[in-house]
Amino acid sequence: MFKLPALPRLPGLDAVVTEFDTVLRTLAAPATSGRAHPDAHIDEAELDEAEKRHAAGLMRVNHSGEICAQALYQGQALTARDPANRDALRQAAQEEVEHLAWTERRIEALGSHRSLLNPLWYAGSLAIGVTAGLVGDRWNLGFLAETERQVGAHLQAHLGTLPPQDAKSRAVVEQMYHDEMGHADLAVELGAAELPLPLKAVMGLSSKLMTSLSYRF
Numbered sequence: 001m002f003k004l005p006a007l008p009r010l011p012g013l014d015a016v017v018t019e020f021d022t023v024l025r026t027l028a029a030p031a032t033s034g035r036a037h038p039d040a041h042i043d044e045a046e047l048d049e050a051e052k053r054h055a056a057g058l059m060r061v062n063h064s065g066e067i068c069a070q071a072l073y074q075g076q077a078l079t080a081r082d083p084a085n086r087d088a089l090r091q092a093a094q095e096e097v098e099h100l101a102w103t104e105r106r107i108e109a110l111g112s113h114r115s116l117l118n119p120l121w122y123a124g125s126l127a128i129g130v131t132a133g134l135v136g137d138r139w140n141l142g143f144l145a146e147t148e149r150q151v152g153a154h155l156q157a158h159l160g161t162l163p164p165q166d167a168k169s170r171a172v173v174e175q176m177y178h179d180e181m182g183h184a185d186l187a188v189e190l191g192a193a194e195l196p197l198p199l200k201a202v203m204g205l206s207s208k209l210m211t212s213l214s215y216r217f
């Protein structure tokens, strides 16, 4: 028998208010981590001004990436159809909050500031997340898996260029990499579709734009 496709779930007013609260908290309030910061047991290394500036730039990029992750997960959870998928998305988002807290603290310790462009990245990523959720859960999860893989590749690249003696930043990036790969695996387990190559390429280009701007501003 012909079966109508499931309609996208649209959020109610109470959900919108709650989500707006999340936006404000993500952008304005300091994030906190339930887990110990991965670098808590490591001493601060001697870094010259150029090394400090470079490490801070990379941590600022990672922080902006986590702002994007918050918005993406929030948008996707708002519109995901399957409650089990929504719960998994919220659980992963909680780990992203911890990443926010870790990168925030590294940026401060390196004497720098968070990206001024974060509200822009948040708005763009929220719109992308909502759209991905509306397209359907398999594509939503596919988008998530690909995002996490691309973030993982960035983190690996950062490990290659961070000052070798900056063990604190390296410990944070290594744990984040481990978590992001877990998020990608989770999305695949939940039934993620493999995205078409051109879409992956567009995602790669937009993340390049974000990283080069957040490194500087």
Ligand SMILES: [Fe+2]
Pocket (backbone or CB within 6 Å): 066, 069, 095, 096, 099, 176, 180
């Ligand atoms: Fe993350």
Ligand SMILES: [Fe+2]
Pocket (backbone or CB within 6 Å): 069, 092, 096, 148, 179, 180, 183
């Ligand atoms: Fe992640």
